[in-house]
Amino acid sequence: MKPGDTLTVMAETLSKHGDGVARVDGMELHVAGLLPGETGDVEIDYVSRQRPRAHASVVTRRNTHPGRRTAPCPHHSRCSGCALMDMDLASQRELKRRDLERTWGLLVDRLVSDPSGLGYRHSSKRVFSGSPGEVILGSFMRGTHSVADMRGCLVDHPDIAACADEVADVASDLLVVPYDEADGEGDLRYAWFKTDGHGNTVVALITADPRLTRVHDLAARLERPAGVAWGVNSARGNDMRGIGLRPLRGRQTLQLGFGEVFTHVGPLGFLQPNPHVAAAAYHDLVRVPAGGAVHGRVAFDLYAGAGVTTQLLRRQFHEVIPCESFPESARTLGIEPQLVEEFLARMLASGQRPPDLVVANPPRGGLGPTVCTQLNDVRASRLHLMSCSPTSLVEDLRRLTGEHGRYKVIGARGFDTLPQTNHVEVVVWLVGQS
Numbered sequence: 001m002k003p004g005d006t007l008t009v010m011a012e013t014l015s016k017h018g019d020g021v022a023r024v025d026g027m028e029l030h031v032a033g034l035l036p037g038e039t040g041d042v043e044i045d046y047v048s049r050q051r052p053r054a055h056a057s058v059v060t061r062r063n064t065h066p067g068r069r070t071a072p073c074p075h076h077s078r079c080s081g082c083a084l085m086d087m088d089l090a091s092q093r094e095l096k097r098r099d100l101e102r103t104w105g106l107l108v109d110r111l112v113s114d115p116s117g118l119g120y121r122h123s124s125k126r127v128f129s130g131s132p133g134e135v136i137l138g139s140f141m142r143g144t145h146s147v148a149d150m151r152g153c154l155v156d157h158p159d160i161a162a163c164a165d166e167v168a169d170v171a172s173d174l175l176v177v178p179y180d181e182a183d184g185e186g187d188l189r190y191a192w193f194k195t196d197g198h199g200n201t202v203v204a205l206i207t208a209d210p211r212l213t214r215v216h217d218l219a220a221r222l223e224r225p226a227g228v229a230w231g232v233n234s235a236r237g238n239d240m241r242g243i244g245l246r247p248l249r250g251r252q253t254l255q256l257g258f259g260e261v262f263t264h265v266g267p268l269g270f271l272q273p274n275p276h277v278a279a280a281a282y283h284d285l286v287r288v289p290a291g292g293a294v295h296g297r298v299a300f301d302l303y304a305g306a307g308v309t310t311q312l313l314r315r316q317f318h319e320v321i322p323c324e325s326f327p328e329s330a331r332t333l334g335i336e337p338q339l340v341e342e343f344l345a346r347m348l349a350s351g352q353r354p355p356d357l358v359v360a361n362p363p364r365g366g367l368g369p370t371v372c373t374q375l376n377d378v379r380a381s382r383l384h385l386m387s388c389s390p391t392s393l394v395e396d397l398r399r400l401t402g403e404h405g406r407y408k409v410i411g412a413r414g415f416d417t418l419p420q421t422n423h424v425e426v427v428v429w430l431v432g433q434s
Contacts (some may be wrong), residue, residue: 018083
C-alpha cells in the first residue's frame, strides 16, 4: 500500500477524529467522509511509517448509510470540529452506543442525550487568524495550523456565536494583527468564550505578547460580552490557555445551573460544554444505577472541577473532601490546588477509614496507573467514574478490576454531551470487593 493506490473498502468503525476505519491486510485505513457500513473506492493519501495505519480520501461511495444527510453547517467541509454533522442524530447515537460495545467492550444501559444537537455549547475556544482588516475566529483544521472560519457556528450557543462575530469584526476594524503560528509573529492568538445561556457571556482574550498588544482597545469597543479578561501565551505548542489572567472590564464569573445546583465559573475555568446533558451525568455519578441516592460518612470528590459533584455529595454525606489541581477551580471550592496523586497519598498515610464513596471525573488521559493503584489501596465501598475517553477508561477499569484490582463493575451509562462529534461521556459504577 502506497500513496496514490486506489482500493475498495468498507468502513467498520469510527476513529477518534470521526473518520471511517477499514481494515486491509492488517492495516488500519482511516477514510474521512466514509461512515461505518459504507463501502467506497478510496485513494491512499498517506501511509504511516511508525504504525500499521494509512489515511485515504473517498473517490466514490458505493452505498449510503441510511442516516446520512446533508450537513446543516456551511463550514462542514473545512472545519473538522463536527465530524458527524452529515449523519442524523438518531444514527449518531446508535453508532456511539454500538462503538462503545464493539470497540471498547463497554455495555451501557442507555445513551442520554438532548433533542436538538445544535446551539448546545456553553463554552468555546477559538483561534485568531486572517490578516489586518480581515480577522477571522475559527478552529485549527486537523493536522495543520490553517484555521477554518467558524462564523455562524451552529453548535455554539447563539450568545457565544454573536460575541465571537463581534470580536472578529472589531478586531478587523482596529486592524489588529492576528498571531501567525508559523512565524510566531502577531498579536491576538486565542479567545475563550463562556455563557450562562441567559444572555451573559465572558471572554478571555489571549495574546502572544504582554506589551505590544491592542487588547485594551479591543476590549473597550466590545458591547456584547458581560466581561472581558486578558491573558498571555507566547509559548509554542497546543496549550491555548494564557497565564497571568487579568480582568479588563465587566464581570469575571458566571453563575451556571446544573440541574438543582449552581456553580460559578470564570473565563478559563472548566465547564462541561453541554450543561443540560452534563447535569444528567453528574446526577447519575453520585447515585446508584437505578437512581437511588448513596449516603454515608465520607466521600472523596477527585478532579472536582467547579464543584458541581461536591455540592451534590454534600447533600448525602457527612463529610465531602474535594481535590482539584486547577487554581481557578480550586479557589471556587475553597481549597488549595493539589494533584490527585498527592491527595490520595496523604489520605492513605493518615490511616483513616476507607471512604464510603469515591467520585472521580479525570481529564482525557484518565486516572493512570498511579491513581488506580492508590484507589485499589484506598478500598472504598463504592467508586464512581466519569470518563470522556473510552480508551483511557478501559485501561483504568483493567487496573481497578483485574488481577490486582479491588473493585467490580455493576453498571455503565453513556451521555451524548457533544452531538455532531464522535465524543461520548461514560459513567461507570463500581463497588469494592474484598
